[in-house]
Amino acid sequence: AQKITQTQPGMFVQEKEAVTLDCTYDTSDPSYGLFWYKQPSSGEMIFLIYQGSYDQQNATEGRYSLNFQKARKSANLVISASQLGDSAMYFCAMARGGSYIPTFGRGTSLIVHP
Amino acid sequence: DGGITQSPKYLFRKEGQNVTLSCEQNLNHDAMYWYRQDPGQGLRLIYYSQIVNDFQKGDIAEGYSVSREKKESFPLTVTSAQKNPTAFYLCASSIRQGPYNEQFFGPGTRLTVL
Numbered sequence: 001a002q003k004i005t006q007t008q009p010g011m012f013v014q015e016k017e018a019v020t021l022d023c024t025y026d027t028s029d030p031s032y033g034l035f036w037y038k039q040p041s042s043g044e045m046i047f048l049i050y051q052g053s054y055d056q057q058n059a060t061e062g063r064y065s066l067n068f069q070k071a072r073k074s075a076n077l078v079i080s081a082s083q084l085g086d087s088a089m090y091f092c093a094m095a096r097g098g099s100y101i102p103t104f105g106r107g108t109s110l111i112v113h114p
Numbered sequence: 115d116g117g118i119t120q121s122p123k124y125l126f127r128k129e130g131q132n133v134t135l136s137c138e139q140n141l142n143h144d145a146m147y148w149y150r151q152d153p154g155q156g157l158r159l160i161y162y163s164q165i166v167n168d169f170q171k172g173d174i175a176e177g178y179s180v181s182r183e184k185k186e187s188f189p190l191t192v193t194s195a196q197k198n199p200t201a202f203y204l205c206a207s208s209i210r211q212g213p214y215n216e217q218f219f220g221p222g223t224r225l226t227v228l
Contacts, residue, residue, distance in 0.1 A: 004156075035216060043202060045157075045219035052214060091156060101147070101172070102217065104156035 003027075004094050004105035011110050013082045020067070021077040021108045023092030029053075032096040034075040036066065039089040039107070048090075051075060082112045116141045118220035120205050125225045127192070127199070135190045135223045137205035144210045146188040147217065150174060151202040160203075163188055164210070192225065200227045 003026040013019040025034065036048040051059045051066045059066045067076040079086055089109050093102040118139045127133045139146065145164050149157040159172030163182040177196025182188055188207075192199045202224050206217040 009154075033214060037219075043204075043222040043224075045204060045206070045217075047216040047218070050214070050216055100215075101159060101162060104149075104158075106154065106156045 004092055004103055006092055006105035006108050008108045009106075011108055013079075013110065013112055015084060015112055015114050016081055018078060018080045019082055019110065021079070021090050021092075021110065023075045023077065023105060025073050025075060025092075025094045027073075027094065027096050029097040032094055033100070033102075034066070034068070035093040035095070035102060036064070036075075036077045037091045037093065037104075038086075039091060041088070045091070049077070079110075084112050084114060086110060087112045118205060118207055118218055120203075120220035120223050122223060123221065125223055127225065127227050129227055130194045132191055132193050133225065135192070135203055135205075135225070137188045137190065137220060139186050139188075139205075139207045139218075139220075141207055141209075141218060142185070143207035143218070144185070145208045145215075146182070147206040147208075148172075148178070148180065148188070148190045149204045149206065151204060151222075157204060160190065199225055201225060 005024045032053045034051045038046045049061045049064045051068045063080045065078045089107045091107045092105045095102045121136045147162040148160040158174050161180040163169035179191045204222045205220040208215040208217045
């Protein structure tokens with residue numbers, strides 16, 4: 001069975017600083033995809049970034065980057081230059097070979113202080 | 115603008131009643147999904163559909179039913195058999211199932227059983 005673990009229930013960061021949100025996964029499939037989503041208080045899930053298991057380079061999307069360490073099975077999200085609007089829940093998800101239905105972690109609550 | 119709409123935003127149900135949550139997408143996506151989210155939890159898959167007139171059970175399908183008569187619509191019925199239906203329900207779609215396709219989410223429906 002696949003498993004996604006987010007060990008940080010809550011994180012605090014000062015505005016304009018960088019923050020890393022942890023995500024580890026467990027799968028024996030060689031083909032899988034890793035996703036990060038943001039969920040503001042409104043409830044809608046917003047796609048942030050994707051990393052494929054065969055991708056050689058870490059994914060980046062604007063202020064978001066994914067620190068992909070395949071041997072350690074970790075896919076940490078790095079947010080640079082935090083903004084107040086980054087305050088939200090962040091979910092890591094994995095879609096593996098077969099059905100490719102994403103499995104989600106429990107999420108990390110990020111609060112950005114001014 | 116393309117996107118996913120869910121209605122209603124808030125829904126109140128008396129015990130013993132069936133209720134239907136609406137999900138419509140105009141993204142021309144083949145795959146659609148229903149998730150349930152409880153406080154402090156990640157998303158759990160209820161049902162998913164890859165094509166019209168076909169759908170599969172997810173991890174927590176008991177007490178729920180779906181239909182996929184049109185590509186753009188994937189309604190979810192919460193039946194009286196669902197013992198603890200109070201939760202936040204999210205509908206999503208993707209171009210197709212696969213490791214490279216992110217899911218697009220609707221704004222969600224918050225269901226409360228009175």
